[in-house]
Amino acid sequence: MNTSELSFTPPNETNNQANRPGRCATQQLSNFLSETTLFANLDAATISEVAAALVRRRYQARETIFYQGDPGTVLYMIYSGQVRIFVSGLDGAETSLVLLGQPGEIFGDFAVIDGLPRSASAVAMLDTVVFTLSREAFQRIVLRAPQVAINFMATLSQRLRYSTSQLDSLATLDISTRLAGKLLELAGSYGAPVQDGHRINMSINQSEIASLIGATRESTNKLLRVFRRQGILRLKGGQIIILDMAALRRAAQG
Incomplete structure (x- = not known):
């Protein structure tokens, strides 16, 4: 709706x-x-x-x-x-x-x-x-x-x-897999196409993302940087832009 x-x-x-x-x-x-x-x-x-x-x-x-x-x-x-x-x-x-x-x-x-x-x-x-x-x-x-x-x-x-x-x-997946899965979920619910990928239209900080996946802010921040270096996403002005949805899906599969 x-x-x-x-x-x-x-x-x-x-x-x-x-x-x-x-x-x-x-x-x-x-x-x-x-x-x-x-x-x-x-x-x-x-x-x-x-x-x-x-x-x-x-x-x-x-x-x-x-x-x-x-x-x-x-x-x-x-x-x-x-x-x-x-x-x-x-x-x-x-x-x-x-x-x-x-x-x-x-x-x-x-x-x-x-x-x-x-x-x-x-x-x-x-x-x-x-x-x-x-x-x-x-x-x-x-x-x-x-x-x-x-x-x-x-x-x-x-x-x-x-x-x-x-x-x-939480019981069966590692933090990296949980983070990738959560980003996929957010992109599916709140994502909007932009020129270079899909922007997650949600006001959410790294501490809140961490609390969604049962992780610390530090470990979540580290993994986001890893995903960024791999070209999976870009962090811009407090927003997350998914650059490579296929790679994110693979990461979510463990």
Whole structure:
């Protein structure tokens, strides 16, 4: 889904201030929702009910959306921007769980199931707009439209499969292979063709890449330099440009 193709544009509300969609945006928002995985295959009346229950919030780049341990009362859905989900150890070290940036992706979803405190933290990687849906509203909509529960279970299943594959990667692959695989994943999700390759359109630093692959910043930095010398990628202005996708795929195969 490409939000640039949607005519709905969120107003310039105060940073992370709650704001309900206005009347002029109702149809555009309904169109957006009907294209998301969570609210696919719903009738117009149910989509309208969902739209009326949503609250829009805007976060600046690098602003925390919620902290691990915060009360969990709402589900979040990305409209635009990018979000990193991570957990913090007792020593303060961060382990990234997933990067999200596709319109319609959800996070903080455990809150609408059990209402327990947040099991992870979320931070906006870029200027980000999200919609929130309260636990009460979600449960009311599920009772009205069981298809939402089916869609929700499919989303959770996909997330669980992804987590399992990441655990398998950490257990069986060396750091170089994990880094190559993660760069391929990021290029597939956030890559854009440029003159000399594919640029990863994500605001992510080397420490955050390291936390995604279970490595230290130092080892990640060293491997990125190796990939650069091999002509696989180029680091420019804090961005990663993949120059040789075939070589990166070979590196990801170990």
